[in-house]
Amino acid sequence: MDLTGKVGLVTGAAQGIGRAFTEALLRHGAKVALVDLNKSIGDACKKALDEEFDAARSLFIACDVGSEEELKCAFKKTVDLFGSLDIVCNNAGINNENNWEKTININLTSVIRGTYLALEYMSRENGGKGGVIVNMASLSGLFPSAHGPVYTATKHGVVGFTRSIAATSKILDYGVRINTICPAFVATPLLDSVNSEQIMGKYYVFKDAVQKLIEHYGILEPSLIVQGLMKILQDEELNGAVMKITKSKGIHFELYETTLKQPEVK
Structure with a gap:
């Protein structure tokens, strides 16, 4: 996909991975809607981006x-x-074991x-021209x-849902590739959330063990x-793919041994 002139929407876009995604899309010529809960950080992010890129993009x-x-409104505004x-x-995410309903x-x-x-x-089924969801x-x-x-x-749910809806898109010819x-x-x-007892609740007991895992696997x-996002956007063959990214192996994919026969639609 040539990103020049394309329109993207990124959730959790004001910092971390979301901000990195936004900057990359803008750098490749796209227009981007930055969607984030934190207004002060979001405004600061937008201001910083405007110094490097055309503010109208x-x-x-x-x-x-x-x-x-609110999410429906964000899509409509875009x-x-x-x-x-x-x-x-769809990048926005939290880690809160204490308020697990909010996490879900x-x-x-x-x-x-x-x-x-x-x-x-985006779906051709609705008169759209196709696209990519990550x-x-x-x-x-x-x-x-x-x-x-x-x-x-x-996160297991995200993987299962993405693989399934990607199969749906292929079978029904939505023209939309969906990957995770x-x-x-x-x-x-x-x-940093693992260091908060208020956030982790009884799982705060794992704080030191998690830090050891982080030290072992790296950040x-x-x-x-x-780079993973760009590979997904540019490789037109990727649909329903589960991309893994680690310090030791870099970008690679989860391989599944069996694929259930999918229903046929005539």
Whole structure:
């Protein structure tokens, strides 16, 4: 995909991986809607981006992705301003084992809703011209994590949902490729959550053990996750792929031994 003139929407865009995604899309000529809950950080991010890129090519929208109404509004504002939608990165996420209902809402429900909203605008079924959706998961979406069972459940959900809706898109010819990225530990504010007893609740007991895991596996820079995003956007064959990114192996993919026969639609 040539990104020049394309329109992207990134959630959790004001910092960390989301900001890195936004900068990369702008650098490659796209227009981007930055969607984030934190208005002060979002405004500062937009101001910094305007110093490097044409201000008319980006839009900051303060939005709680956990709110159906606010997320719908963010998508509509993006299309109303830029005229179309080609790329959606459902990146916003939290780690809060104490308030596990909120973790499910942000990490899984909003990703599902964001995917369906993206399809409303991009799917050929609805008169759209196609596009790419990238859902952020984690290695915790592939392996058990004793220190964060609900976070792990949400990321497993993202992986399963993405693979399934990607199959749907292919069978029904939506023209939309849908993939997920599962990185190991990344240098973002989310990484600090394991040090908060208020956030982790009874799983705070794993604090020192998690730090040892981080030291063992290392911390990825958001720039490497951007490389993964670019590979997904540029490789037209990738649909339903589960991309893993680790310090030791870099960018690689989860391989599944069996594929269930999918229903045929005539």
